[in-house]
Amino acid sequence: xxxxxxxxxxxxxxxxxxxxxxxxxxxxxxxxxxxxxxxxxxxxxxxxxxxxxxxxxxxxxxxxxxxxxxxxxxxxxxxxxxxxxxxxxxxxxxxxxxxxxxxxxxxxxxxxxxxxxxxxxxxxxxxxx
Amino acid sequence: xxxxxxxxxxxxxxxxxxxxxxxxxxxxxxxxxxxxxxxxxxxxxxxxxxxxxxxxxxxxxxxxxxxxxxxxxxxxxxxxxxxxxxxxxxxxxxxxxxxxxxxxxxxxxxx
Numbered sequence: 749x750x751x752x753x754x755x756x757x758x759x760x761x762x763x764x765x766x767x768x769x770x771x772x773x774x775x776x777x778x779x780x781x782x783x784x785x786x787x788x789x790x791x792x793x794x795x796x797x798x799x800x801x802x803x804x805x806x807x808x809x810x811x812x813x814x815x816x817x818x819x820x821x822x823x824x825x826x827x828x829x830x831x832x833x834x835x836x837x838x839x840x841x842x843x844x845x846x847x848x849x850x851x852x853x854x855x856x857x858x859x860x861x862x863x864x865x866x867x868x869x870x871x872x873x874x875x876x877x
Numbered sequence: 878x879x880x881x882x883x884x885x886x887x888x889x890x891x892x893x894x895x896x897x898x899x900x901x902x903x904x905x906x907x908x909x910x911x912x913x914x915x916x917x918x919x920x921x922x923x924x925x926x927x928x929x930x931x932x933x934x935x936x937x938x939x940x941x942x943x944x945x946x947x948x949x950x951x952x953x954x955x956x957x958x959x960x961x962x963x964x965x966x967x968x969x970x971x972x973x974x975x976x977x978x979x980x981x982x983x984x985x986x987x988x
Contacts, residue, residue, distance in 0.1 A: 752922070794880035795966060795979035811974045849928060853911060853970055862970035862977055863913035865934065869922040 750774040752845050752868035760839075760875050766832040770845030770868060771825070777803045778823040783848040783861050786819060786830045788841040789870070796841075800848060800861070801828055808860075835875045842870040881906065881967055881980035888986040889957045897983045899950040899967030905978055907948035911970035913977075914943055914952045918963045926965075927952060954985070962987040 756768035770784070777784060785800040799809035801819045809817050813832070821828040832839060845868045848861035882900040889895040899906065899914075906912055914927040925934050927943040930950065940955045950969070954961055967980035 794981050795968075797975045797977060797979075800976075808976075844923070849925075851929075853909065855972075860970075860976040862909075862911040863925065863928045863968060864915070864923075865925050865928075867915075867923040869920065 750866040754845050754868045754871040761877050766835050768830045769827050771827050777826055781850050784828045785846045787844045790841045837875050840875045842872050844868050844870045883980040883983045886984045890988045893957050894955045897952045899980045901948050905969040905971040906950050909970045912950040913968045915966045916963050959987050
């Protein structure tokens with residue numbers, strides 16, 4: 749059974765950097781075949797995809813966050829991480845790490861996953877001074 | 878990008894059937910066969926219930942079924958049980974820069 753667990757500070761000051769790590773068990777990121785995502789849920793709003801990474805390090809980000817987001821992977825620790833810079837109160841949310849299903853939809857030269865098969869339980873990050 | 882539209886809440890008694898709708902556009906739900914549904918008990922990890930409109934992952938009871946017509950998808954729970962009391966989110970592949978978009982979420986209450 750694949751399990752994901754988020755970890756990191758629950759409180760971040762405005763203008764600082766939010767850093768979270770996702771530890772994966774039950775699967776090895778380096779086995780390949782999957783994209784590993786970060787998704788967030790703003791209080792009272794919908795879920796928002798932040799970005800994902802492939803085990804080789806290839807990343808894709810939500811264009812609305814691209815200038816502030818970095819996702820990285822450490823296959824030796826079976827972890828992947830999220831950094832979000834210059835945070836504001838609007839970044840207060842529950843942050844989830846997730847594994848995307850193996851299937852992908854291809855359009856032109858781009859193939860992308862289209863669902864999540866395993867999620868972490870999420871961690872609340874509050875941006876406040 | 879905009880979220881898919883779901884009713885805020887749906888309720889039913891044990892044993893009854895309920896249906897949750899998920900409305901999008903031609904760029905997401907209407908344009909692709911890649912709708913998925915997730916069950917979320919607060920404080921726990923969300924769980925995949927349906928993918929590719931109507932496919933159930935191993936271990937998901939056949940009480941859960943999915944369908945799609947035009948720009949709208951639906952999740953039906955037949956024979957409602959107490960443990961089905963949870964939040965449900967739909968998601969669809971989208972033509973936008975993000976690979977998928979999520980619904981606004983529906984709170985299912987088992988009376």
